[in-house]
Amino acid sequence: MEDEQVSFAIDDYTNHFLAAYPVHCEFRTIPLEQQLLHSHNGYEIYLVLQGTGTYLVGDRLYPLHAGSLTIIHPNVIHRPFHGHSKEFYRYVFSIDESYLDQLHTICKLSDLSIPRLLAERHPDSNHFFLSAQQLDRVQTLFAELTQALVGHELGYELAVLRSIADFFLIVFGLQGENTTKHTGDQHLARDVLSYLIGHHQEPLLIEDLVTRFPVSRSQLFTLFKETTGTTIKQFLIEYRLNKAKRLLIESDLAVSEVSAAVGFGDMSHFFHVFKKETGLTPKQYRVEAFKRHIKPNYLNTPPAK
Structure with a gap:
């Protein structure tokens, strides 16, 4: 196969804001501009609210549509693609490994390790299709998380921790479900x-x-x-x-x-x-x-x- 003009990038933008603060959440409506396979430190959680596409993560190709939830593990190459969708609304939630490690330290009696539990399903990524009720709940959590991170009101870090705890409790309730839906072409x-x-x-x-x-x-x-x-x-x-x-x-x-x-x-x-x-x-x-x-x-x- 002949060469084409391509490249690969380390996402230093994500690495920098996770180094400054270990949690980031943002609602996005602008078209996708990321054209390169890339990787970064920390986990990326991708929740689609409207539009369709695919997410290439490691060795997997996931369908993206309203209600799809994708968790990309640290340093795994990935790239989302929304195809011909004119409107593509999503939440992008990033969290540093160190934050989850600290939660593991806190949960001494249960020996709760979020990275280990996520990796038990797949070492590179997790993908789910949420019901309407689940989507509404996760969307509300991400909206609250985004507001807490932007507002910086008294006790906001506790609000951040609460949203993260609630989110992973939902995720672990999904772990046993076969929720990936593909078209024939996909x-x-x-x-x-x-x-x-x-x-x-x-x-x-x-x-x-x-x-x-x-x-x-x-x-x-x-x-x-x-x-x-x-x-x-x-x-x-x-x-x-x-x-x-x-x-x-x-x-x-x-x-x-x-x-x-x-x-x-x-x-x-x-x-x-x-x-x-x-x-x-x-x-x-x-x-x-x-x-x-x-x-x-x-x-x-x-x-x-």
């Missing part, structure tokens, strides 16, 4: 996505996908683009770049080993793609990341998610 796009991720370390050709899945080449391109908001080539390059950046920062693997591990093939191809998208060679990227104790290619402005 099922097929999800299967293609899972195949790409499961085989990203291998050389992949469009012909392989057409042979494996019951769809023509043109239908496959159109379906994937309309369902995920990205092309197959763009997704595969973004995904491999993300894996490469993580390995460069979090492991001692040689650059050649990183290239082989993420499926870029020969070293010259890896260097070409990596420098084209980051402005740095893989070695320079690793050096700069450790020198600054941060990860380059930040999103310095708040993209609408």
